[in-house]
Amino acid sequence: MLLDLGEAVPGGVGENSSLVAYSIVCQHMGCPVGYKKQDKHFMCPCHQTLYDPARGGYVIQGVAQRPLPRVQLEVDGDDIIAVGVEGLIFGYRDNLAPGEKVA
């Protein structure tokens, strides 16, 4: 999920360093997390883990033990390009290598 957090954040890209992206697969048991715009965090509906997209997807509270995997972004003019993933997405043994196509 691509977000514009509206303020500069560590690792953010774009003109205001406010663009970030994360896998939305919860690191606890794989439920899809939702973004709560008013609270500026991700929340998992299964066991209520909260993740902070402004701080590398780290767990704010809850049972998950690892941050949400962050999608590495690059900006090229008007294009925002996903170029990699930091951290292993829940349920996968490894992430795709850059340039590798999905089968």
Ligand code: FES
């Ligand atoms: S699956 Fe997300 S907190 Fe358990």
